[in-house]
Amino acid sequence: MKLTDPLTVIAPDGSTPGHDPKLSDDELVYCYRTMLRVRAFDDTCMKLQRSGRIGFSIPNRGIEATQVGAASALRKTDWLFPSYRDFGMALYHGITSLEMMNNMYGNAADTSKGRQMPVHFGFTDPIKWVSISSPIGTHIPQAVGAAYAMQYRGEDHVALASFGDGGTSSLGFHSGLNFAGVWKAPVVFLCQNNGWAISCPSEKQTASQGYAIKGRAYGVPGIVVDGNDLLAVRQAMLEAVDRARTGGGPTIIEAVTFRMGGHSTSDDPTKYVPKEELEAWAAKDPVARFERYLEGRGLWTKEHAEAMYAEAMEEIGAAARKAEDTPAPGLETIFSDVFEEVPEHLRKQGQAAFDLASRKGDAAGGGGEFPL
Amino acid sequence: MANMTLIQAVNDGLKTAMRTDESVLVFGEDVGPKGGVFLATEGLTSEFGERRCFDTPLSEDGIVGTAVGMAINGLKPVAEIQFQDFIFPAFDQIVSEAAKFRYRSGGLYTVPMVIRTPYGGGIRGGLYHSQSGEAYFCHTPGLKVVIPSNPHDAKGLLLASIADPDPVLFLEPKALYRAVKGEVPDGHYTVDLSTLRTAREGSDVTVFCYGAMVPVCMQAAERAAELGIEAQIMDLRTLMPLDEEGVLEAAKRTGRVVVVHEAPRFCGYGAEISALIAEHAIEYMEAPVARVTGFDTPFPNTLEHHYLPDDRRVLDAIEHVHNY
Numbered sequence: 001m002k003l004t005d006p007l008t009v010i011a012p013d014g015s016t017p018g019h020d021p022k023l024s025d026d027e028l029v030y031c032y033r034t035m036l037r038v039r040a041f042d043d044t045c046m047k048l049q050r051s052g053r054i055g056f057s058i059p060n061r062g063i064e065a066t067q068v069g070a071a072s073a074l075r076k077t078d079w080l081f082p083s084y085r086d087f088g089m090a091l092y093h094g095i096t097s098l099e100m101m102n103n104m105y106g107n108a109a110d111t112s113k114g115r116q117m118p119v120h121f122g123f124t125d126p127i128k129w130v131s132i133s134s135p136i137g138t139h140i141p142q143a144v145g146a147a148y149a150m151q152y153r154g155e156d157h158v159a160l161a162s163f164g165d166g167g168t169s170s171l172g173f174h175s176g177l178n179f180a181g182v183w184k185a186p187v188v189f190l191c192q193n194n195g196w197a198i199s200c201p202s203e204k205q206t207a208s209q210g211y212a213i214k215g216r217a218y219g220v221p222g223i224v225v226d227g228n229d230l231l232a233v234r235q236a237m238l239e240a241v242d243r244a245r246t247g248g249g250p251t252i253i254e255a256v257t258f259r260m261g262g263h264s265t266s267d268d269p270t271k272y273v274p275k276e277e278l279e280a281w282a283a284k285d286p287v288a289r290f291e292r293y294l295e296g297r298g299l300w301t302k303e304h305a306e307a308m309y310a311e312a313m314e315e316i317g318a319a320a321r322k323a324e325d326t327p328a329p330g331l332e333t334i335f336s337d338v339f340e341e342v343p344e345h346l347r348k349q350g351q352a353a354f355d356l357a358s359r360k361g362d363a364a365g366g367g368g369e370f371p372l
Numbered sequence: 373m374a375n376m377t378l379i380q381a382v383n384d385g386l387k388t389a390m391r392t393d394e395s396v397l398v399f400g401e402d403v404g405p406k407g408g409v410f411l412a413t414e415g416l417t418s419e420f421g422e423r424r425c426f427d428t429p430l431s432e433d434g435i436v437g438t439a440v441g442m443a444i445n446g447l448k449p450v451a452e453i454q455f456q457d458f459i460f461p462a463f464d465q466i467v468s469e470a471a472k473f474r475y476r477s478g479g480l481y482t483v484p485m486v487i488r489t490p491y492g493g494g495i496r497g498g499l500y501h502s503q504s505g506e507a508y509f510c511h512t513p514g515l516k517v518v519i520p521s522n523p524h525d526a527k528g529l530l531l532a533s534i535a536d537p538d539p540v541l542f543l544e545p546k547a548l549y550r551a552v553k554g555e556v557p558d559g560h561y562t563v564d565l566s567t568l569r570t571a572r573e574g575s576d577v578t579v580f581c582y583g584a585m586v587p588v589c590m591q592a593a594e595r596a597a598e599l600g601i602e603a604q605i606m607d608l609r610t611l612m613p614l615d616e617e618g619v620l621e622a623a624k625r626t627g628r629v630v631v632v633h634e635a636p637r638f639c640g641y642g643a644e645i646s647a648l649i650a651e652h653a654i655e656y657m658e659a660p661v662a663r664v665t666g667f668d669t670p671f672p673n674t675l676e677h678h679y680l681p682d683d684r685r686v687l688d689a690i691e692h693v694h695n696y
Contacts, residue, residue, distance in 0.1 A: 079445070081441075110478075111477065111478045111480060112476055112477060112478050113478045115475055115476055115478070116476050120476070122476065122477035122478070122480055122481065123480070124480045124481075130444065130481060131473060131476050131477035131480065131481050133468055133469060133472065133476065135464055135468050135469075138437065138464055138465060138468060138469050140437070141433065141434050141437025141438045141440075141441065141465070142437055142438070142440045142441035142444070142469065143441060144434075144437075144438050144441060145437065145438030145439060145440060145441020145442040145443075145445070145449075146441035146442065146444060146445040147441070148438060148441070148442055148447075149441070149442045149445035149446055149447045150445070152397075152423060152447065153446075159441075171433050171461065171464070172433065172437055175429075175431045175433045175434030175437060176434070176437065176438075178429050178431065178434060179428070179429060179431070179434045179438050182428075182429060337474050337475045337478060337479045338474070338475055338513050338514050339474070339514065339516070339537075339538045339613070340474070340482070340537040340538055343566065343613035344613070344615075344616060344617065345613060345614070345616055346613075
């Protein structure tokens with residue numbers, strides 16, 4: 001097999017001859033349900049953004065199998081350094097739709113206290129979901145550092161750094177892989193090759209034969225998997241995670257998949273993604289693929305699936321309503337958490353902002369439409 | 373108590389921190405067996421082993437990026453950037469990551485780490501071994517910026533920085549590494565961050581300075597004294613967060629202020645001190661604030677002694693504000 005031939009487990013007809021997913025029936029259905037919840041979350045956010053109730057979201061359609069397959073290989077003691085397009089990993093590990101919606105609205109219950117844009121989640125419970133920043137690739141060496149700390153303390157934990165194909169061009173990708181290779185750090189690099197970095201196709205990103213191969217020069221073994229095949233992603237992840245836990249060092253996994261939506265809710269992909277490409281990938285839908293697999297095992301019916309999706313829409317709609325009803329953070333949150341203690345100059349600036357508000361009234365809320 | 377150079381005090385501070393806390397790690401380019409290009413980390417690998425003091429690949433982004441990851445996961449990294457001039461590949465990690473983690477995560481993730489790096493001129497290092505980039509970093513909310521000027525403060529401020537819950541950029545005046553000696557207490561002690569030091573009492577003119585400019589200003593003050601002008605020399609020590617009250621108090625005491633730094637003038641740290649005084653103490657001022665700084669040029673090599681503020685230039689400014 002060439003390095004660039006993707007590992008596949010689920011055949012187009014849903015069969016997996018001789019494969020053991022190492023998941024119970026309930027766990028398999030849980031994986032499927034998580035993918036449906038991602039879809040429901042996406043569908044809800046699109047409506048919320050179109051009706052002006054939230055400013056921005058990131059569509060996950062097409063990537064669900066990569067997200068859930070990867071997440072299923074991790075324990076709660078592992079650390080996630082996610083990208084912004086990883087909703088399925090959050091939902092899989094029990095981060096609630098309400099916690100995510102609080103961030104979408106930037107309300108007082110948002111863990112980032114309304115400071116971050118939507119989808120820039122940060123959680124510590126029930127799993128370490130390291131706060132996301134917008135610059136691309138900066139989290140990759142951080143995952144390696146966190147992994148070094150695990151190794152230093154003799155823990156068998158793993159750090160997962162997840163990023164897109166565009167992320168492989170970033171400074172952090174190269175320093176991260178290089179350091180991880182030298183340190184044999186317990187880290188897994190998951191490159192979600194979804195074909196497009198905003199409007200930039202892979203051939204403009206790299207002249208390399210794919211992305212997993214980029215690990216080779218850093219001494220980091222690489223594997224390409226079919227990213228629309230949940231069980232293939234899971235298998236590659238299980239092997240990589242096991243290697244990391246047992247002192248074997250880092251792995252790079254390239255999950256070949258496709259972003260079926262825009263880069264964000266503000267982006268119109270029909271302007272640059274060829275129609276034929278989109279249609280070809282629509283036929284390889286990861287949720288439908290897993291449905292055929294479950295059906296073959298007697299774990300799927302259309303009615304059950306529809307009921308699960310309807311239930312998810314209801315749950316997520318309720319979360320959105322609750323998040324919308326939660327007030328905005330207080331003015332004081334602008335000035336806290338810059339440092340552990342509020343220094344004198346910030347205390348004065350905060351006091352001045354309060355004084356001004358009492359003399360001249362609150363600042364008018366701006367509209368502000370995010371362009372990207 | 374021992375008599376030490378500034379670089380020995382840094383070394384002693386690192387050893388003290390590593391002896392008291394196993395989570396303190398020291399790493400960077402050539403910091404391992406070689407002990408760093410200035411020998412700040414000499415003896416650390418042999419005493420603490422390669423897991424706690426080690427060489428890294430030649431990548432400032434990787435050094436700081438991995439340090440951030442260690443810090444959010446419970447370690448206390450003390451990363452070295454070989455020269456401050458080389459820090460810019462790590463600018464994103466410092467400015468967008470280390471400085472913003474606490475804020476953006478609502479306090480869930482914090483980055484208690486120190487980045488040590490030698491800054492400033494005086495070693496004939498030309499454009500890329502001489503710069504003073506403190507202003508770039510002081511402009512970044514969430515980052516502390518500390519600059520010692522003597523061995524006692526170097527160790528005490530370094531230990532305070534390592535104990536601090538927030539990221540600290542610790543800029544070491546390389547021109548002073550071996551040029552100053554002083555008494556340094558044994559064992560663990562700290563010098564509080566955000567506190568000023570009165571390096572010299574004087575009632576006629578107040579001079580604000582830090583790092584390698586402190587001895588220069590002390591020299592200028594001695595020459596001013598010969599002319600009958602008593603200059604008060606204030607060593608700022610922590611540039612961010614600054615003890616603003618302390619600065620204003622010192623400025624008001626004389627009503628005549630000189631600010632000295634070797635970094636370029638435009639948007640330099642002196643502009644902030646000057647603005648602070650203009651906003652809050654203008655009615656106490658007997659003369660406009662004078663700035664003595666590097667020029668708004670890249671840092672020259674052969675003529676660096678013309679670029680760097682020296683006692684002549686500081687004395688000239690002291691006389692100017694005194695006679696205004």
